[in-house]
Amino acid sequence: MRNANPARETGDDFRSLRQARGRRHTLGRAGLYLLATVMALWVLAPIYLITITAFSPRDVVREYPKQVIPREFSVESMDFFVNSTGVLGSLWNSVLVALITLVLSTIIGAPAGYALARFAFKGRDPYRLVILSTRAFPIVILSIPLAVTFLTWGIYDSIYAVALMHTALAMPFTVLITSSIFVSVPHDLEEAALTLGCTPLQAFLRVVMPLALPGLAAASIFTFVLSWNEVFAAVILTLQERTLPAHVLGVLTSSPPHFRFAAAWFMLAPSLIFIFLIRRYLLGLWGRISR
């Protein structure tokens, strides 16, 4: 009986096999999406709560249970935060520090990135590794001697001290990101420019730069965000001339809750916007999953 209709038998087997595989496939996908959802919520839920609390009237902060859907829009908390003593000054400091960091790290880091991208020099791979390893150095250990050094130089408690520190912190990223950007500009184009009457510098400025510019802009924004968010070095290297995160951290314990939420949102927003703007380049750098 079993072999009476072998064709049908195998057909059934095949179908059930395929169904089983399909089920497993669906399960796998569901698990993946579940995991992704949990991870996204892990990050998004606090951001969401911070945002609605920051833009609600101040008494909402103390409410429990929390409202998931905001009832009333209000800039009261934000207004209070922005006009608190020291916030505008430290905001201005933060912007200055970030800009100086951006300029310094680009001026120093981009040529290094270019060299890594174009020249096969001896010890290139160790060099690449060493650049990255500077990040492994704890800021705590770095900051105390730096504070002493900056005291003797007379730039302690100034935005320059913080900018120098941030430049050092941003350097590995700047070098590696710019190097990957320059690699993506075909060397042929540069050589073609050389045969068409360019000096190496002209070839770089007229051909490589225009093509690398969007990527370099992305790298700059990344540096900006890095400096904008950095708090530890900023706290150690300044007393009066604080950057915004350092200032917020300093006054946090003595501040009312709605101030904290407003501050959190204020710190968060620029980073989010910038990262969103340059995510295309970050994906390109860290391995694109899909376009």
Next chain:
Amino acid sequence: MANIELRGITKIFDKKVRAVNDVSLTIADQEFMVLLGPSGCGKTTLMRMIAGLEYPEAGRIVIGGGDVTDLPPRKRNISMVFQSYAVFPHLTVFDNIAFGLKMNKTGKAEIVRRTEEAAELVQLSPYLERYSAQLSGGQRQRVAVARAIVMEPAVLLMDEPLSNLDALLRLNFRAELKRLVAELKTTTIYVTHDQVEAMSLGDRIAVMRDGKIVQCGTPMEVYERPATEFIGGFIGSPPMNFLKVRLERVDGELRAMLGSHGLPAPAMLADHADRDLLLGIRAENIEATPVDGVASQDGLVSKTLVVELLGAQMLVTGEIDGQGIKVLVRADAPIKPGVDLLLHPELDKLRWFDAESRNEIVVS
């Protein structure tokens, strides 16, 4: 006047790989010289050294009487067409072609005039405002050529300019390129691994292998008198036939024996009697007739294995005493697989090669 003189050029990569090994070559003014060779033979490296993109470890490069070895590319009065075209993606076709002229601080009116002229020459006039991304491969190729010729260089260098085009486009553009270069009368060096391109374009061909020039001559010379077995096998489609023969004296006459059959050999080969030689013969220089029972002493008998119709001709692959041979016959010849053929090579087209060194033994 821009002749090119290469004197003992050597390029070493990573301190050990001799990409180009002591190459000397003189290229006449207005000559079209093709550097031909398999990949990795050093032909592109040699061209890049002439362009100034690589620096030779030894040797001098002289263009138009002036030593340019230590000059950067921009001071050599050369233009180069890259294999990848290297069209600047951030510039329009017009700006691409005008790029070099702008760098040379040419006057505005002249830039416009010469750019439009060059674009016209390669039929790009309707596309001047387009960007590289909006062009087809063939059009990009034209931009690269226009960008090079607009400079009116003393030497035009082309690195496999047709290799990224599809077959039909390549055929068309090859003819166009030949016309263009003939009109411009620029000394041209052209790198390719495609022997058909080399044959059809070059005034002379320099065949390279392992960093050396193994033969340099007109396409016909290289085709008819390959200096080595390698060249005979590399140039021509099908490649030259090589048969291992033994030189023997039969009744006082030299004969190249292949099994029981033989061919008369020139008396100048007397020194090589009783030795093995390689006999080279082109597929089209063999007359083939079906064996009609009477096996002649003159000629070789081959067993037909495969018959391929190529259109105007038929390519017959056969076997003589275990050695393969290819013969081109008329398309309507009554030849089928399994048929024995009597082969009569044209005796003056026979080429003799040393079995050891694989170099040609010149007999005339």
